[in-house]
Amino acid sequence: MQSRRTRAEKVRPYDMRGGSATELVYTLESFLADQPMFGDVGTQSLWFDDVDLEACAVRGFYSQQETALHLLLSQLADYELYQYGYDDDDFKEDVGAFQRFVDTKFRDMGILTPKVFLDGTYDQIFRARKTHAAAFKKGLDTLVDQAFAQIWTTRYLLEAVGNRLRPIVRSLKQAKYNNLAFDGRISRCSIPTWVVQLVRHRDRERCFHCGNVVSSALVEVQSFHIDHMIPLADGGTNDPTNFVLACPDCNRRKGMNLWPSIPKFYWPNFRNVQSF
Numbered sequence: 001m002q003s004r005r006t007r008a009e010k011v012r013p014y015d016m017r018g019g020s021a022t023e024l025v026y027t028l029e030s031f032l033a034d035q036p037m038f039g040d041v042g043t044q045s046l047w048f049d050d051v052d053l054e055a056c057a058v059r060g061f062y063s064q065q066e067t068a069l070h071l072l073l074s075q076l077a078d079y080e081l082y083q084y085g086y087d088d089d090d091f092k093e094d095v096g097a098f099q100r101f102v103d104t105k106f107r108d109m110g111i112l113t114p115k116v117f118l119d120g121t122y123d124q125i126f127r128a129r130k131t132h133a134a135a136f137k138k139g140l141d142t143l144v145d146q147a148f149a150q151i152w153t154t155r156y157l158l159e160a161v162g163n164r165l166r167p168i169v170r171s172l173k174q175a176k177y178n179n180l181a182f183d184g185r186i187s188r189c190s191i192p193t194w195v196v197q198l199v200r201h202r203d204r205e206r207c208f209h210c211g212n213v214v215s216s217a218l219v220e221v222q223s224f225h226i227d228h229m230i231p232l233a234d235g236g237t238n239d240p241t242n243f244v245l246a247c248p249d250c251n252r253r254k255g256m257n258l259w260p261s262i263p264k265f266y267w268p269n270f271r272n273v274q275s276f
Contacts, residue, residue, distance in 0.1 A: 020081070020108035027076050028151070032160045047079040057168040060237025061186055063195050068239040069151065069161055073144045081105060081143070086129065086136050095122055102136075108146075109139030151241075153202055156239045159229055166235030186237055191226050195240045199226055207246030208244035209254065215245065224250040241245060 030271040031048055052075065056068040086105070091098035099117055106113040117130040151157045170184040181187040207224075212223040227246035230236035231254075244253070 017108070017146050019103055021037050021143050021150065024073060024077055024080070024143055024147040025150050025157075027080050028073060028147070028161075029157070031076060032157075032164050046085065049200050050079070051075050053165060053168045053182075054172075055170065057165045058177065060165065060169075060239035060242065061177075062118075062189050062244075063192050063238050063240050065194075068165065068237060069158070069241045070144060070148055072161065073147050074140070074260055077140045077144055078137075081140060082137060087133070088089050092122060094125075095125065098125070103206065105136070105143075106139065109136075109142045111135060111139050153228075155208070155244070162230040162236060162239075165237060166230060169235040169237060182198075184235070186232055188232060189238045191238075191243065195243060196226055198240070199245055200224075203245040206245065207247040207250055209246055209250035212247055214247045227251050227254070 019048050024083055031051065034048065051072070053072075056072045059066075059068040059071050085101060102117045103113045106117075114128060116124050119131075120128060151161075169186060172180060172184060172186075173181050174180045179187060184217075200215055205213055207214050207230070208227065225246045226243050227250075228236045228238075229242050229244045236242055
């Protein structure tokens, strides 16, 4: 897909931190594999079923700064960390564990932990949960942004998110969403300049499919496409997380087909392993 030139938009740096954000990435991987892994597996399995994937698919009709992945992570964070963490009445069974949980989350959010959660009585902590609930929920946005920053550069996870949305997109009806091209297919849209710039930066100016440099000061002819990793014809979206940099040849060969990719990592061959 050729990109549309638009006014440059401001971007801000995302903190790439571990801790609670990495735990949220693990929760996403569990959700994508449909394999609950942490805490009360039975409870996690139940709220996995409550995640609104249709809302995420609809978010991908157009390229938006708050992506379908942001929306999915926000739902997972709300269930895992708020409803079944901060707001779970079972905390009375182990107040100490709850205090450690809240202290860790607030610190990872960059928020000073309210003192009552550190040394208050059970009754004081119970009342404080309501008082500070809004701050905790707002802080979840920070963890979502940090998790997104990790996943944005991990393309196999982006592809997994797209694959999870594919059957949802295919089930959408034009009678309900009149901006669909037709039942089960999202309409093609123009790509904002900020998306083009961020995809080029993430993909290091290399074609996602063949790895050749296609956009660089060292390349005489600047010829590249912004390609749908999962084609619109196969249930893909216009979400920024579904775009990759591609050379014209690979994009033409790929066409409307799905090309699964295996991420590659380059390091000196100190083990003398033979390529195959």
